Structures are given as structure tokens and as C-alpha cells.
Amino acid sequence: MTNTTDTDTTAAPAPTGETVLEARGVTMRFGGLTAVRSVDLQVNAGEIVGLIGPNGAGKTTFFNCLTGLYVPTEGTVSYKGTVLPPKPHLVTKAGIARTFQNIRLFSNMTVLENVLVGRHTRTKEGLWSALLRGPGFKRAEAASEARAMELLTFIGLENKAQHLAKNLPYGEQRKLEIARALASDPGLLLLDEPTAGMNPQETRAAEELIFAIRDMGIAVLVIEHDMRFIFNLCDRVACLVQGEKLIEGTASEVQGDERVIAAYLGEPFEGDPGADEVAEVEAAEASAGAAAAAGPTAEPKPTPNPTAEPAAGAAGTTPDTTPDTTPDPAPAEGSTAAESSTTSTEGEAK
Numbered sequence: 001m002t003n004t005t006d007t008d009t010t011a012a013p014a015p016t017g018e019t020v021l022e023a024r025g026v027t028m029r030f031g032g033l034t035a036v037r038s039v040d041l042q043v044n045a046g047e048i049v050g051l052i053g054p055n056g057a058g059k060t061t062f063f064n065c066l067t068g069l070y071v072p073t074e075g076t077v078s079y080k081g082t083v084l085p086p087k088p089h090l091v092t093k094a095g096i097a098r099t100f101q102n103i104r105l106f107s108n109m110t111v112l113e114n115v116l117v118g119r120h121t122r123t124k125e126g127l128w129s130a131l132l133r134g135p136g137f138k139r140a141e142a143a144s145e146a147r148a149m150e151l152l153t154f155i156g157l158e159n160k161a162q163h164l165a166k167n168l169p170y171g172e173q174r175k176l177e178i179a180r181a182l183a184s185d186p187g188l189l190l191l192d193e194p195t196a197g198m199n200p201q202e203t204r205a206a207e208e209l210i211f212a213i214r215d216m217g218i219a220v221l222v223i224e225h226d227m228r229f230i231f232n233l234c235d236r237v238a239c240l241v242q243g244e245k246l247i248e249g250t251a252s253e254v255q256g257d258e259r260v261i262a263a264y265l266g267e268p269f270e271g272d273p274g275a276d277e278v279a280e281v282e283a284a285e286a287s288a289g290a291a292a293a294a295g296p297t298a299e300p301k302p303t304p305n306p307t308a309e310p311a312a313g314a315a316g317t318t319p320d321t322t323p324d325t326t327p328d329p330a331p332a333e334g335s336t337a338a339e340s341s342t343t344s345t346e347g348e349a350k
């Protein structure tokens with residue numbers, strides 16, 4: 001981690017306690033699926049708020065509603081008291097910046113150029129000014145570049161300003177995404193799984209960086225699966241389950257809540273709509289287990305068929321009759337370094 005705390009980043013801190021983000025009754029339906037159901041969430045100036053929940057809980061969909069990538073089916077999103085139109089560029093202009101779950105850098109542009117892209121909502125010069133390259137444009141360009149270098153110093157990449165983004169190690173690409181988001185001078189930063197794919201050292205550095213961002217007056221809303229990271233970092237944590245906000249509270253309140261533990265461990269809790277089905281499956285598993293314990297003949301194991309036809313495309317090869325007991329490697333959370341260098345910079349919302 002570099003000098004994240006001693007650089008003046010010029011963002012004007014909002015008065016502490018001021019409501020920066022207010023989401024009210026945000027609902028997002030995709031056909032018959034309600035991905036987010038009537039979620040209220042508030043983020044105040046000076047806060048780091050965490051959004052947790054199992055896979056498919058609706059966290060990213062909620063972020064997409066906040067940032068105008070999705071038009072919520074119901075509900076409103078306000079920034080500092082003003083309801084936002086669901087248009088990404090207007091949301092950014094208002095003061096909300098975000099990063100994505102999968103890295104979306106312009107991989108063939110330099111580190112500095114990537115940050116400059118993030119400045120475009122804060123520059124007034126138009127197309128003609130850019131084409132004519134008059135003194136006004138040159139002044140604005142120099143100011144943007146100075147600001148971008150300031151941000152690169154803040155995240156510790158000032159010495160790599162001229163490197164191609166794709167050549168950065170994974171952890172630095174993630175930091176660069178954050179610098180690009182900061183380039184729009186936001187009052188609220190939304191981070192979608194910022195530590196996905198990071199090693200423990202990179203995760204610690206990311207934690208420090210987020211504290212430093214908060215200290216310079218930017219509120220943060222962060223989605224993360226790494227519970228230790230979330231509970232260390234956040235002033236408040238909200239947990240989504242099946243699109244609904246299950247609980248919101250301090251780290252210790254949420255950490256100890258049996259419904260949150262149940263949601264993560266897949267255990268039913270009182271009032272859980274799926275509890276009956278889970279109980280039935282457990283009973284069926286228990287009786288199958290008892291039958292298996294009764295003896296090896298209780299339930300014949302399927303034997304591989306050595307005369308099985310080879311699969312299409314495998315003509316001439318000997319059919320593999322050994323059952324494959326090797327588990328598939330667990331999919332990495334988020335993109336890997338290798339993926340990230342080829343990740344598209346635009347496209348799907350997730």
C-alpha cells in the first residue's frame with residue numbers, strides 16, 4: 001500500500017451525517033423473477049456500508065438500479081435529496097461512481113488514459129473545442145491530467161502511468177478501476193466485489209484504500225462475499241436474501257444474526273419460505289443414509305458400462321469406464337487476471 005492518506009484529492013467532503021444515497025422501495029423484476037423486492041437503503045456521508053447476501057440474492061441488480069443501468073420496476077433512488085433519473089451518465093454526473101464485479105478497463109490504453117476517461121463527466125470542453133485544440137481545451141486537458149496523476153499517486157500507480165492497463169498485475173488493475181471511478185469526483189462510490197480474486201495481502205491493501213477514500217469525504221457502498229473484509233470495514237451492513245433486505249445493522253448485529261448465518265450456510269430459519277421443502281429433503285436424505293448403512297446390497301451402485309458407445313467426436317478412442325470422482329475446480333470469485341486482460345470494457349451490466 002502506498003501513500004493513500006497524504007494526498008490531497010480535492011473531493012469536497014459532504015457534511016457528516018448528511019444522507020448521500022436514499023433508495024426507497026427499489027424493486028426489479030425480470031419477467032416473472034423478482035430479483036430485488038422493495039429494498040430501502042440509506043448511505044450517509046462519512047459511512048462505509050456493506051451489502052452482503054448469498055449468490056443470486058440481487059446485490060448486483062440493486063447496484064444496477066442505483067446507477068441507472070437498470071430502470072427499477074418500482075421505487076426511487078435519490079442522491080443528496082434529489083431523485084436521480086435512471087441514466088448512467090446522469091447518475092455519474094450527479095456524483096455516484098462505481099466499479100464492476102468483472103474488471104472493465106480499456107486494456108490497450110495506458111493507465112493514465114484509463115483514469116482520464118473517468119474525468120469526462122467533469123470536463124466542459126465539447127467536440128469542437130477538442131478538434132480545434134484551442135487554449136481553453138489545452139488548459140482543461142492539463143488540469144484533467146494533473147488530477148488523474150494525483151489519483152494515480154493516491155492509489156500508488158504514479159510510476160506506471162504510461163504502462164498499458166493490460167500489463168498491470170490483477171490487484172493493480174482493480175486499484176486502477178477505483179482510480180478511474182474516483183476521477184469523476186464522486187460523493188458516493190459503489191464497489192462491486194472489489195477483492196474478488198485477490199490474495200490476502202491485496203485484500204488488506206484494498207481495505208486500507210477504502211478507508212482512505214472514506215477519509216477524504218467519499219461515502220462507500222460495497223458488495224463483498226469476504227465476510228472478514230466486510231465486517232472489518234463497514235459501519236453498517238445490509239443483507240439481501242432472495243431480493244429482500246433481511247437485516248441491516250452494525251457489523252456485530254449482522255454477524256450474529258441467525259438468519260444471516262442460515263442464509264449463508266443454507267440452513268432454514270423460522271419463517272423461511274423454503275423451510276418445509278428443506279425439511280423434506282433432509283428427511284429423504286436421512287432415510288437414504290439409513291438404507292445405505294443397512295448394507296452394501298441395500299442400494300446397488302450403478303456400474304459403468306464398458307461397452308458404452310464413445311461420445312460423439314471421440315471415435316477411435318477407448319471409452320473411459322472409470323467414474324470421474326475428481327471434483328471440478330471451484331469457479332473463482334469474479335474474474336482472474338488472465339480473464340481480466342480480455343474483459344470487455346462495455347457490454348452486459350454485470
Ligand SMILES: Nc1ncnc2c1ncn2[C@@H]1O[C@H](COP(=O)(O)OP(=O)(O)OP(=O)(O)O)[C@@H](O)[C@H]1O
Pocket residue numbers: 030033035053054055056057058059060061062350
Ligand atoms: N438481466 C437479467 N435478466 C434476467 N435475470 C437477471 C438479470 N440480471 C440478474 N438476473 C437474475 O436476478 C437474480 C439476482 O442476480 P444478481 O446478479 O443481482 O445477484 P447477486 O446477489 O449479485 O449474485 P452474486 O453474488 O452471485 O453476484 C438472479 O436470479 C439472476 O439470475
